[in-house]
Amino acid sequence: MTKIHKKADVLLGLQWGDEGKGKIVDVLTPKYDIIARFQGGPNAGHTLEFDNKKIILHTIPSGIFHESAINIIGNGVVIDPVIFNKEIESLEISKEVLRKSLYISKKAHLILPSHRLLDAVYEKSKGDKKIGSTLKGIGPAYTDKIARLGLRAGCIKQKDFKEKYEALKHVHLRIADSFNIDDDIRIEGKRFEEYEKLWFESLKLLEKMPLIDSEIFVNKSLKDGLSLLAEGAQGTLLDIDFGSYPFVTSSNTITAGACTGLGIAPSMTGEVLGIFKAYCTRVGSGPFPTELFDETGDKLRTQGNEFGSTTGRPRRCGWLDLTALKYAIMLNGVTKLIMTKADVLNDFDEIKVCTHYKLKNQKIDHFPFEADNKDLTPVYKTLKGWKKPLEDIKTFGQAPKPLKDFVKYVEAFVETPVWLISTGPDRKQIITQ
Ligand code: GDP
Ligand code: IMO
Ligand code: MG
Numbered sequence: 001m002t003k004i005h006k007k008a009d010v011l012l013g014l015q016w017g018d019e020g021k022g023k024i025v026d027v028l029t030p031k032y033d034i035i036a037r038f039q040g041g042p043n044a045g046h047t048l049e050f051d052n053k054k055i056i057l058h059t060i061p062s063g064i065f066h067e068s069a070i071n072i073i074g075n076g077v078v079i080d081p082v083i084f085n086k087e088i089e090s091l092e093i094s095k096e097v098l099r100k101s102l103y104i105s106k107k108a109h110l111i112l113p114s115h116r117l118l119d120a121v122y123e124k125s126k127g128d129k130k131i132g133s134t135l136k137g138i139g140p141a142y143t144d145k146i147a148r149l150g151l152r153a154g155c156i157k158q159k160d161f162k163e164k165y166e167a168l169k170h171v172h173l174r175i176a177d178s179f180n181i182d183d184d185i186r187i188e189g190k191r192f193e194e195y196e197k198l199w200f201e202s203l204k205l206l207e208k209m210p211l212i213d214s215e216i217f218v219n220k221s222l223k224d225g226l227s228l229l230a231e232g233a234q235g236t237l238l239d240i241d242f243g244s245y246p247f248v249t250s251s252n253t254i255t256a257g258a259c260t261g262l263g264i265a266p267s268m269t270g271e272v273l274g275i276f277k278a279y280c281t282r283v284g285s286g287p288f289p290t291e292l293f294d295e296t297g298d299k300l301r302t303q304g305n306e307f308g309s310t311t312g313r314p315r316r317c318g319w320l321d322l323t324a325l326k327y328a329i330m331l332n333g334v335t336k337l338i339m340t341k342a343d344v345l346n347d348f349d350e351i352k353v354c355t356h357y358k359l360k361n362q363k364i365d366h367f368p369f370e371a372d373n374k375d376l377t378p379v380y381k382t383l384k385g386w387k388k389p390l391e392d393i394k395t396f397g398q399a400p401k402p403l404k405d406f407v408k409y410v411e412a413f414v415e416t417p418v419w420l421i422s423t424g425p426d427r428k429q430i431i432t433q
Contacts, residue, residue, distance in 0.1 A: 005223055345385060
């Protein structure tokens with residue numbers, strides 16, 4: 001009998017992260033059998049709100065609150081057992097239930113305490129050129145993966161695990177020493193030795209979770225006709241290859257990352273759902289052509305509650321950059337767009353969108369290599385604000401005309417349809433076509 005072979009859909013951020021991926025994955029989970037995170041680690045903070053509860057997930061896929069779905073942490077993810085443990089405890093889901101609904105790839109790499117130490121040392125050594133990393137050890141953990149030195153989740157049960165751990169830790173400590181940084185570096189407020197102790201205690205939980213060959217599970221599931229949504233972390237403009245390097249994260253955040261981060265062949269990907277905010281934010285350093293330093297920027301931050309889910313840092317805010325969005329859509333092959341945080345603009349008379357840049361009288365209509373060039377100025381198109389609350393609007397047809405016009409303008413500019421519009425942090429606040 002021929003089976004119905006399903007393709008994997010991919011959902012990812014098109015800006016600098018925090019587009020609302022967590023919320024949208026939670027909204028879409030009832031349509032899927034499997035939700036699988038494909039890259040990043042605890043640098044991510046994905047917020048879900050329902051039944052007056054607010055939950056922030058870091059490593060665990062955002063489908064975890066729907067009993068019908070299997071959640072997978074893919075091989076492309078990096079895991080800090082301490083953060084993972086804390087996250088599990090905060091879910092208030094029994095371990096028995098979790099072991100049936102949360103699987104982890106044996107090939108996912110571990111973030112060691114000494115990776116976190118190195119992250120802090122590298123950032124301190126950069127002074128005012130720092131990346132603005134979340135300091136979760138992401139860069140050093142991925143560095144070791146590529147250098148073929150890393151430890152993976154599947155190694156925990158091996159006899160020589162402790163030996164390998166010690167060897168790698170000593171390499172890290174020697175590197176850290178060579179930077180001669182005298183500061184007393186703390187990890188999550190703890191001294192290195194204290195964190196290391198907690199790390200080993202936390203491994204016990206990880207060890208008891210189903211550690212699987214997730215690429216085989218994923219492909220078999222698709223072959224059996226199950227539906228899968230791959231959940232991205234960060235955003236396209238933080239991609240290691242195409243983001244504003246070096247102010248990026250250390251993984252491929254684009255659709256291609258879902259292939260390598262889960263073991264899905266490119267020919268097996270289906271819809272690509274790209275999420276963008278109706279404006280732009282960025283947390284950490286690096287170029288941001290449409291950043292606003294005035295009261296409009298402050299208003300976006302206050303109305304949008306733009307403070308980091310992982311670090312609490314205020315997010316930099318600015319107008320929607322359509323040139324950057326078009327670039328992100330191209331890199332990901334986005335088939336459907338999802339616009340979030342439309343409600344944040346409810347109170348604006350005028351809304352601007354950047355259509356291109358100017359560099360010394362020259363028109364630049366693509367996201368440039370030198371996006372940090374101080375002479376690069378965004379050129380805006382001004383659109384009318386809708387000046388209406390959106391809470392009772394459930395379909396696009398009911399939307400106020402200026403919102404419809406805004407969406408139509410974006411769709412025409414980026415040549416991609418907008419499928420959903422999010423109008424608040426709660427699961428129920430969504431406009432469909
Ligand atoms: P993620 O990293 O992409 O999952 O996004 P974050 O969770 O870091 O940041 C998005 C923030 O906006 C969270 O606080 C969400 O609860 C919130 N949020 C998501 N969608 C909307 C929306 O449509 N409107 C408003 N006002 N907030 C939203
Ligand atoms: P989610 O999945 C926003 C940013 C950091 C820093 C740079 C490198 O919630 O959208 P790293 O810790 O990876 O070394 O930091 O990337 N960054 C994020 N910004 N959302 C995220 O994830 C981010 N993850 C990393 O602020 O500028
Ligand atoms: Mg986030």
